[in-house]
Amino acid sequence: xxxxxxxxxxxxxxxxxxxxxxxxxxxxxxxxxxxxxxxxxxxxxxxxxxxxxxxxxxxxxxxxxxxxxxxxxxxxxxxxxxxxxxxxxxxxxxxxxxxxxxxxxxxxxxxxxxxxxxxxxxxxxxxxxxxxxxxxxxxxxxxxxxxxxxxxxxxxxxxxxxxxxxxxxxxxxxxxxxx
Amino acid sequence: xxxxxxxxxxxxxxxxxxxxxxxxxxxxxxxxxxxxxxxxxxxxxxxxxxxxxxxxxxxxxxxxxxxxxxxxxxxxxxxxxxxxxxxxxxxxxxxxxxxxxxxxxxxxxxxxxxxxxxxxxxxxxxxxxxxxxxxxxxxxxxxxxxxxxxxxxxxxxxxxxxxxxxxxxxxxxxxxxxxxxxxxxxxxxxxxxxxxxxxxxxxxxxxxxxxxxxxxxxxxxxxxxxxxxxxxxxxxxxxxxxxxxxxxxxxxxxxxxxxxxxxxxxxxxxxxxxxxxxxxxxxxxxxxxxxxxxxxxxxxxxxxxxxxxxxxxxxxxxxxxxxxxxxxxxxxxxxxxxxxxxxxxxxxxxxxxxxxxxxxxxxxxxxxxxxxxxxxxxxxxxxxxxxxxxxxxxxxxxxxxxxxxxxxxxxxxxxxxxxxxxxxxxxxxxxxxxxxxxxxxxxxxxxxxxxxxxxxxxxxxxxxxxxxxxxxxx
Numbered sequence: 001x002x003x004x005x006x007x008x009x010x011x012x013x014x015x016x017x018x019x020x021x022x023x024x025x026x027x028x029x030x031x032x033x034x035x036x037x038x039x040x041x042x043x044x045x046x047x048x049x050x051x052x053x054x055x056x057x058x059x060x061x062x063x064x065x066x067x068x069x070x071x072x073x074x075x076x077x078x079x080x081x082x083x084x085x086x087x088x089x090x091x092x093x094x095x096x097x098x099x100x101x102x103x104x105x106x107x108x109x110x111x112x113x114x115x116x117x118x119x120x121x122x123x124x125x126x127x128x129x130x131x132x133x134x135x136x137x138x139x140x141x142x143x144x145x146x147x148x149x150x151x152x153x154x155x156x157x158x159x160x161x162x163x164x165x166x167x168x169x170x171x172x173x174x175x176x177x178x179x
Numbered sequence: 180x181x182x183x184x185x186x187x188x189x190x191x192x193x194x195x196x197x198x199x200x201x202x203x204x205x206x207x208x209x210x211x212x213x214x215x216x217x218x219x220x221x222x223x224x225x226x227x228x229x230x231x232x233x234x235x236x237x238x239x240x241x242x243x244x245x246x247x248x249x250x251x252x253x254x255x256x257x258x259x260x261x262x263x264x265x266x267x268x269x270x271x272x273x274x275x276x277x278x279x280x281x282x283x284x285x286x287x288x289x290x291x292x293x294x295x296x297x298x299x300x301x302x303x304x305x306x307x308x309x310x311x312x313x314x315x316x317x318x319x320x321x322x323x324x325x326x327x328x329x330x331x332x333x334x335x336x337x338x339x340x341x342x343x344x345x346x347x348x349x350x351x352x353x354x355x356x357x358x359x360x361x362x363x364x365x366x367x368x369x370x371x372x373x374x375x376x377x378x379x380x381x382x383x384x385x386x387x388x389x390x391x392x393x394x395x396x397x398x399x400x401x402x403x404x405x406x407x408x409x410x411x412x413x414x415x416x417x418x419x420x421x422x423x424x425x426x427x428x429x430x431x432x433x434x435x436x437x438x439x440x441x442x443x444x445x446x447x448x449x450x451x452x453x454x455x456x457x458x459x460x461x462x463x464x465x466x467x468x469x470x471x472x473x474x475x476x477x478x479x480x481x482x483x484x485x486x487x488x489x490x491x492x493x494x495x496x497x498x499x500x501x502x503x504x505x506x507x508x509x510x511x512x513x514x515x516x517x518x519x520x521x522x523x524x525x526x527x528x529x530x531x532x533x534x535x536x537x538x539x540x541x542x543x544x545x546x547x548x549x550x551x552x553x554x555x556x557x558x559x560x561x562x563x564x565x566x567x568x569x570x571x572x573x574x575x576x577x578x579x580x581x582x583x584x585x586x587x588x589x590x591x592x593x594x595x596x597x598x599x600x601x602x603x604x605x606x607x608x609x610x611x612x613x614x615x616x617x618x619x620x621x622x623x624x625x626x627x628x629x630x631x632x633x634x635x636x637x638x639x640x641x642x643x644x645x646x647x648x649x650x651x652x653x
Contacts, residue, residue: 080533082488115620118557118571118599119645120426120470121527121534123439123446124483124490124511127467131488151446151467151485155423160397162617 060102062177068098075133077171079114082128084136092133095175096140103143107177109133111151112158114167119153126151133173247377250319250344251281251294254337255303256327262335263359269327269335276337276366280323283370283384283410287609287626288633290377293319306340314344321350323373334358339369341376351376363412364652371651381606384409387649388611389427389436390624392416393642397620402644404438404451409604409648411638417451426470429649430477430497436647437461437471437480448482462495462502470514473497474521474541475563481505481515481524492526494541505543516561516568517541518584525549525559525568525584536570538584549586558600563650564607567629571599571612579612579627592631602648611637613644 057063066073072091075084084092099105111130113122130149138144159166254273261268266275277295284290299313306326314322322342329335338354353372355365364385371382392405392414404424407414417436418424427438436451440458448461448471461482462468470483470492480497483490490511495502506512508530515526525538531548534555539546550556554574561568565584572580572589577597582589597615604611604626611626614636622644624637637643 115597115615116577117573118534118577120483120513121511121529121557123425123467123469124485124513127485127490128488128511131485135488149488150444155400155402155425157397157620160618160620162620 060105062179065098065175065177069094073176074172074174076168077129077173079167079171080117080125082125082132084132088133089136092136093140096137096142099137099142099146099177102177103146105177106146106148107175108148108150109137110156110174110176111149112156112170112172112174113154114170115154115157115162116167117154119155122153123151126153129171129173133175137175247290247320248318249284249290249292249321249323249373249377250298250314250317251277251284251292251323252298252325253277253295253300254325254327255301255306256329257303258329260329262329262362263333264335264362266362269329272335272362273325273327276325276327276362276369277323279363279366279410279412280339280370280373283367284373286410286635288628288635289374292323306338309342309344309347311342311344311347314342319344321373321377323369325369330356335362335365337362337365337369339365339372341373363408363410367409380608382651383604383606383608385652386605387429387433387652388624388637389429389438389647389649390613390639390643391424391427391645392639393622393644394420400620400642404436404440405643406436406453407639414640417453417456426645426647428471428473428647430473431475431650432477432653433649437473439469439471472515472517474517475519476521479517479521481517483513483515492524494543503543505539506546514558516559518561519563519565523561523584525561527557527559534573536568536586549584550582550589551586552589560601560603562603562607563605567607569601569603569610571601579610581610581629590631592627592629593625593634598625600645602646604648605650611646611648613646615644 057067072094075088075091099107109130111126113125130151134147134149137147157170159169254276256269256273259268259270262272264272266272274295281292281294284292301324303326306324309322309324322344325337325339327335327337334356336354336356339352340349341351343350351372355368357365367384370384375382386409387406388409389406392403393400395401401420402423402425403420404417404427405414406417422440422442425439427436429436434453437448438451439446440449446467446469448468449458450461451458461480464484466484466486468482468484472481478497480495481492483492489509490513491504491506492512492515493502493504508528510528510530512526512528515524517524522541523538524541525536527534528537534557535548536550536556536559537546537548554572557571557573559568559570567581568584569579569581572578577599578591579593579598579601580589580591592610595614596617598612601610601612609626609628611624613622614625615622622642624639624643624646625634626637627634
């Protein structure tokens with residue numbers, strides 16, 4: 001398939017970005033050390049791994065973000081709604097804190113809808129939800145230029161059932177940092 | 180992806196005279212001799228626009244023609260010789276042709292045809308001189324006969340004849356010269372001839388459908404752009420599935436397909452050129468674009484674009500140029516479908532708080548809501564006849580419904596858990612949509628006629644959604 005005419009809107013800096021982020025992570029750790037220590041290693045069941053390798057995700061990485069958020073990388077919405085409630089505010093505040101800590105990190109906010117709507121409208125609804133999350137992060141001080149949005153509508157469910165519980169889990173906006 | 184199937188059609192319409200009730204032609208010569216050369220004009224081209232004569236929203240109620248007993252016989256051949264079709268020799272092809280014709284006429288619930296299995300096989304000489312007593316004895320009202328003739332170059336000539344058994348009269352005949360890859364088109368043309376002559380409606384079988392082929396589990400479903408004939412045959416994938424493809428729309432001349440692709444992780448509308456198998460972005464933008472639509476003349480494209488979460492509808496010349504913003508409400512304005520005369524656009528908006536359907540002029544002026552019957556209303560599609568708008572009605576379940584262009588006489592056509600995204604047959608008599616299964620999320624394409632009684636699933640090799648029915652083929 002020819003794709004030469006499409007242009008990438010996101011600059012991919014790849015490995016360079018990772019190095020910079022890693023360096024920043026180290027310096028950032030100094031100011032708030034207690035919370036930023038890597039998690040304790042689990043019970044030592046094996047002895048074969050090299051001891052020099054740091055355990056846990058690299059500070060400032062997407063894996064680190066996911067681990068630190070403990071679920072707060074995702075916010076949830078009511079049917080056909082896109083407003084940010086108090087629970088969402090707490091989650092987004094946690095995200096903002098991490099993003100402020102790693103100011104060179106960029107993130108994409110993915111908006112999703114449940115399956116009980118038409119396909120195209122759900123794409124637009126996902127845009128709305130992603131932007132609601134983005135706007136709140138910006139209001140907390142995260143530079144808007146660091147945040148992209150994308151909607152997947154109802155095309156990427158995480159809960160696969162066809163019931164209220166599953167739909168509630170799928171009406172979401174997920175922040176994914178770019179490694 | 181063969182170069183063969185995407186290049187210019189090698190089918191040409193000959194003998195386009197569908198004579199109604201006139202005296203039977205004196206021509207008793209061999210049918211092949213009766214076929215003029217294939218350079219005759221193609222009259223099907225204007226079919227859609229030409230036929231808009233005061234048709235109302237009424238459906239084809241159970242009239243006499245639906246109950247006609249139609250015998251569809253195996254097409255004869257003057258000489259059983261090999262062909263390069265996938266159906267085999269001319270004799271085998273004759274059987275295949277009549278099988279396709281019978282399936283066309285039966286599957287949409289339009290007729291209850293018999294044959295070709297179980298019926299006497301007319302000889303080549305009988306094709307133009309039916310053995311009426313046999314068919315009278317079998318209580319057939321109508322009789323379809325035809326023949327296949329292999330031409331020296333590999334092309335095939337197919338003749339199709341419709342007879343009224345009681346009147347002992349020929350009602351219509353037509354012949355086509357087709358390339359080996361296009362033999363099914365001759366069958367669809369024949370089915371169209373029979374359907375049009377008996378129902379008085381415009382033809383629709385010789386048309387194609389663009390859709391999204393879906394494979395894999397619900398959590399990681401692959402969605403590929405695909406095309407097929409109106410009966411599901413000749414299916415071809417156009418994209419690899421690496422990038423999710425959604426919501427295709429055939430251009431009115433079948434040369435291009437507009438669709439949404441997540442290529443490079445950025446949802447944008449692409450124009451896929453079927454002649455060259457290349458594609459390009461419709462508009463370059465930092466913002467997501469989706470919900471592409473053609474104008475009936477193919478000169479304009481509607482698309483929807485989300486800026487900071489607010490979606491509006493834009494119009495752009497298909498050849499490129501400056502986009503024109505048509506809506507400007509704080510809310511989701513999306514989709515759009517032109518009236519057949521191109522003067523109005525029906526679209527969807529949630530500016531009132533929920534998804535509802537609105538009509539505006541093609542320049543964006545005079546936006547008026549037309550749906551007030553409760554629930555949510557989405558994905559409006561204007562019938563090619565102009566008399567009806569098909570849409571998705573959401574009140575718990577998602578169902579396909581139709582209404583008049585002023586929002587009246589709302590009527591459900593389906594009653595299932597999740598039916599959405601209607602698209603019209605070229606003659607505005609059948610609505611196609613996709614149905615999603617609860618839990619599994621498996622999608623399939625269905626067709627329903629305007630009575631809502633004749634519903635059937637289209638055979639597709641894998642899951643299928645977002646059907647877009649093109650016009651009668653040029």
